[in-house]
Each structure stands twice: as structure tokens, then as C-alpha cells.
Amino acid sequence: MMRLASRYKELEARFATMAGWSTTTRLYSLLRWRTMHEALGRSELPPVPPLVQVVPENIPTDNRFTNEIVRNNRAFLRDSRMEGPTANPFGLDHPPPQGTITSDGPFKDCFHVRRAGHSNNGMYLLKTDNSDHLIQAWCEHSLDNGGWTVLQKRKDGSVNFFRNWENYKKGFGNIDGEHWLGLDNIFNLAKQGDYKLMVELEDWTGKKVYAEYSSFYLEPESEGYKLRLGTYQGNAGDSFSSNNGKQFTTLDRDRDEFSGNCAHFHKGGWWYNACGQTNLNGVWYSGGVYRSKFQDGIFWAAYGGGFYSLKSVRLMIRPID
Ligand SMILES: [Ca+2]
Secondary structure, three states: OOHHHEEEHHHHHHHOOOOOOOOOHHHHHHHHHHHHHHHHHHHHHHOOOOOOOOOOOOOOOOOOOHHHEEEHHHHHHHHHOOOOOOOOEEEEOHHHHHHHHOOOOOOOOOHHHOOOOOOOOOEEEEOOOOOOOOEEEEOOOOOOOOOEEEEEEOOOOOOOOOOOOHHHHEEEEOOOOOOOOOOHHHHHOOOOOOOOEEEEEEOOOOEEEEEEEEEEEOOHHHHOOOEEEEEEOOOOOOOOOOHOOOOOOOOOOOOOOOOOOOHHOOOOOEEOOOOOEOOOOOOOOOEEEEOOOOOEEOOOOOHHHHHHHHOOEEEEEEEOO
16 A cells, blocks of 8 residues: 555656646546556455355265165166276377277267167267267266266366366366366267266265256357256255356356356366356365365365365266156
8 A cells, every 4th residue: 555655646746747738638647547556456356256155055974865876876886897098188189089999880979889789988989960070988887877978077186177268168188087078079969969967976985976967958159158957856965056057167268157257266167157056177186175265176065065175076968868
């Protein structure tokens, strides 16, 4: 403030020497200085999004839910065959597509893969109805009868998710590890029919919970890949419905409902509201409860609260039964 006050005095002196100038010019100069001053004041104290609840409303306990999803989770643990890792991350450089070699592809999604008789979890090459390019995707066939196309996976913090619009549009990471399939690919996949969304969350005790949304698709890029979700069911609690109808926001493209940029505070890209109850593309913290100036961990507020960063999460889609 002292510095600002002395600057103001200095400017006043300068204005005094401009006595010969017209009143309009002087007023305009003063106005410009005030605008600058206010902008400076704002940048010193940026608005911060409200914290989401730290204590979740409901902490699911074992045996509380006996729905199909939980039953199949046990099947998942029994039979989780994984294929060998690959060295090349895909993304903006578009390395040659790799995937499980089959003679009956390409498939339109992982449900198509499953129906063709392939039951191994792994990478498959997909080609959607409305695009010519091949998509490398991870197919999850052990969970809930299989046929799930994985859109996003976090598990070990090996991939940086604090990225720009172009990266989120095209996709990044390692298909057999942490990755984001890309908004363009997700849009093309979900456009092919009626899909539902499964969100899988794993906490640091190894427990998995699920949030399923009865329908899922994205609006085109011209609409900011606006999120369209159906109704919730599951045992994770619903922390995603408040993002329904929101556009995707990255650090370089702010389409959220907050005066600042939610991507800046939550360190990711997401269908932020202002900013919301979930941040699955945030920072991967080890151990669960994390300390940070902002709520930038991988959180799902209804399961663990805003300062509990989950161990692993996945977003998956499958055609509606
Ligand atoms: Ca904003």
C-alpha cells in the first residue's frame, strides 16, 4: 500500500505538470491509472473457489450395498488379467497404433470387442462410425460382464494431467497405465449409440466403490464438449451430477462457472462447475489425505471428501443394456 501511495503522489505531481492538457485528457489518464490500480489489486488477491465439503456426507461401508456392481467387483478381483506394458505413450505425436491383433476388427467400441468373443483385458484398436482414425483403447472385460471402454485412468501419478486444451482434446498418457483417451475420441465413441458411464474409485485401503450414470455423451467441440449425464446409481455417492451440462475447462480455455479458472486451482482439466464436487484429473497424491493450498487432489467429495486423494480411478463407458 505504501508503494502504491507513493506512486499515486508521483502521478499527481505528473498530472499537475499537465495543467495545460484538456480536462478530458486528464480525466482519461486518471481513469486508466485507476483501472490499472484495480487490476493490480485484484491480481494480488485472486478469488479462490469455495472449498468442497471435507467430511463426506456418506461414507459407504462394506455390505451396505448388495447391488450388481459390487458383486461383479469381486469377479474383477478374481480375474484381472493384464497384458504387458508398452513403451510408447500415445498422444499428440500419434505413434503407430498398437493393440491386440485380431482378424475380426476394427471394433466400434469394447462392447463390440467383447461380443466378438474377446475376453482378455487389454489394448484394442477401435474405429468409430463417424471417424476414419483408429483409437487405441483399453478394454475392461472383467468388470460387470465386460465390454467397457476405458476413457480415463489414474493409478500411480506417472502421467502429468495438468495440460492444455489441445492435449485434452487429442488424449495423452499410456493406454496400459494412466491416460486420458481424448475429448474428441470420447465424443466420437459416445455418439455411436446410447452409452452409460461407470466411475470406479479405489481408496488407499484397496476398497473399490462405483458411481454409474444411466446415460453419457458429450456435445461437440463447438459446445465445449458439454457433459451430458443420466441418473446416478451406485455406492460411491453422487459427486458428478453437479457437473452435468458443464463445458470442459483447461488452463488455456476457461468455460467454467467460477470467476477465476477452476483448472488453475484444481490442476487439471474437467467439466468444472464452480468448481465442483469432483476432480478426477487432478494431482495424484500418495496416501489419501493430502495437504495443499487448493483442493487439487483426485477427489470425489461424496467418498472421502475434498482433501482425500484417491489411489486409483477409472472412467468407462458401455452401451446401455
Ligand atoms: Ca471461469
